[in-house]
Every structure is written in structure tokens, then in C-alpha cells.
Amino acid sequence: MSKEKLTIGEVSKPRFEFRTFGREFDVAAYLMSRLSVPVPRKVWERNSEEIYIVSKTNDVNNTKIRDGKMDIKTFVQEVDGLEQWNPLMKGEFPIKAETLKNNVFPAFKVEGLPTLDKSEYTLKEFLEMVSSHPDLQAVNVEKERYGYMVHDTICEYAVVHINGASVVTVNSESTEVEDIKETIKDMELEGVENINYLQAIKRVIGMIDKKLAN
């Protein structure tokens, strides 16, 4: 079977991902930039503002809101320490009560669904529901992302501000596990913990008592 050729910024089959977070990955970032093939200008540098909804009782669904659109990804499997996530749901605000009841709140895996007495909800109303739920938290995340392509994997170095405090992250993602493993080796990241966004955010906000990779 031939490999799928990945194109940065375009939809592909579900990808496997290695990502880690810490205070500095200067060596990995340097190697990434030197090993990368030229990438489209639009991914050289991207900034985004997002809201992640984290739940004390759930590590398998990743919910984020960007530009008024909600995107939920679900964990599919782990292969050789790499994680594969699939899109579970995409929605837009104002969002229907039915979608909140049937798709969004079940993804949080929390008890105590809020009373939904309106037919649809704005983002502000949804965030108020989140804020009043004891097991849910909305977290503001701002990203400065720098895109690369190493060994046919989509790579990124990013400075991420989680509720205003900053961490850095590096990642490699692809449909091909072996290509990611080769990239991890060449970026001198072998043995470094694979930490996804949900985990990193939970560690910074103290929902999980565990350190980042460095």
C-alpha cells in the first residue's frame, strides 16, 4: 500500500501524533527547521485563539472552540506511543440544545447535564454552563505556531499561552507511524513523553498533578 502524501493545511486520513510540552525545546526546534522541506508560506507562522473545555472525568475527548466553532476529537488508539485522534463532532455557535444534550455534554463524560430550556445557545451562554459545572473548566489558549515538514510528517514548534502562562510544544504528525518515529529520532526527542494538548492544559491548571516534559 502506498503512503498517503500529506499536505500541510489539508484534510487527510486520521493521523498519528507525537506531541510534547515543556519549558524549552530549542534543540528539537532547530533540528526541525533544518530538516524541513520548504513549506507553504501560509503555515510559516500562524496565531490563533482558542478555548479548550476540559473535564475532570475525561481524557479521551478533546473539545476546543476557535472562531465560534466547536470541534471535538476523540482518542482512537495508541500505537508505539503515538496517539491517533478522530474528529467526533463539529458545530457552530449558536448551537442547538439537542446537539449539546446528545453530543457535546456526553463527550465531557460528566454527571449532571445542565437544564436546557432554550432551543439554542450562544457561545457566551455555553461558557456560563461550563463555568457553573464543578467538573468542567474553560481554558483560554493562545498559540504562536511555526509549521515545518520533516520526513513527510507535519511538524510544528509553538509557543502556547495557557490562561496567560506560556509553554512550548513540538509535534510530528502523519498517517504513517514509521515516519513519525524517524522524525522523533532525528529531532532528538526519543524517550520524551508524548503529551497531548488536553494533558498539558490539565497539568498547567492543576487538574492533573504531573509535570510537563521538561
Added chain:
Amino acid sequence: MVTTTQPRYEFRIFGNNLKKYENIINKLSEKEITREMDSIYLLTPWKRKNNVKIREGVMDIKILEQELDGLEQWNPFLVGKFPLKADVIKSVVFPTLGIESPVFERKKYSLDQFINEVVCIDPDLAVAYVWKIRHAYTVNECITEIAEIKVNGASIKTICVESEDPAKVLEAKKILNMGSKMENVNYPLALKRVMGLTKLPDYWNKIDF
């Protein structure tokens, strides 16, 4: 409890882009001392503004005495070194945090026992692990600090001006071009913001704040 120093008035800011203030401080003062330290802060989602932290196995509390012209006057107390008596935790620490004390199963608690058996199981308490590198300066006779801190591994900077004399702090603020509308943010409030225990003001989460 032992009062450690005279209560000082304090003005503190947090951000990722404080270079313009750092430049003025560096022009006005030599760096006097640099210290690194690890602290554990105990936080509650409530509005109580007291500051409860553990450093090098010693619990210390700062009580917010008053607010004056946008400055906060903090009164520090040393609670004691771990192991701490359950009675002290019950009668001093929990009232300062503003939450109800649990039933204690031990008479004394080591730091690990206190964190794992008391703090971590209390739904009203959160813990922030904070590493700091603090650089001390003097501006207008005020203790002035530039510090890089990591809150549960995430970085942010802080600058503080403090003195027993509030007029000197207000004058130092002017010298540092810290306008009268700048928000005075104490450690517990900053940590609560990073940890999502309280609402973020708009300015807080901008990349260049």
C-alpha cells in the same frame, strides 16, 4: 505564629512582555541578588485574598491588611515548619483559606501527608507548584523585583515594588511608568487566573500582555 517583618505595601504586575519596565529598573538599579526557589501555593476558588504558601518545608501566610491607593498591604506570618500539628492546620491554615476544616486523622502532618491526605482530597482546594527565579533591585528606596516564574511548568513574569511606606511605592510606580489604571495583581490572584479558578480579564490572555 510569628510576624516576620513589618507589613509592606505592594504593587505587583504579571505578564509575558514586561521588557519596558525591566529596562527602566535596570537603568535605575544594579541587580542586587538573584534567588531561585520552589513554593507550593494553596488556593481556593473563593474571593478571599490571603496568601498561603509552603517554601522549604515551612508554611507561611500573608494576610491582606488593607488596600490603599491601589496598593495592597500584606502582613506575613510564619505558621511553622512541617511536620505541623493538626490543631495548627485547623485553627490557622483553614480559617485563613476561608474554607471549612476537614476532620484530621493524624495529630501531626508531614508536608507529603498534608498535601496528599488533606489538600488533594479537598474539592475546595487547589495546589500550584511554583518555581521562581527572583532578581532584586531598589527603585526609590523600594524593594523591587523582577521574577520569572513557572506555574505548574508554564512561564510568566512578574514585577513587584514594595515598601513599608506607601508614598514611596506610588512614586516608584510613577518612575516605572506604571499608570494609575494598571491592575495590582497579587500572587494568589495570578495563580488562580492561570489555573482557571477565576475569570480572566481581557488583557490577561493576549499574547503580548
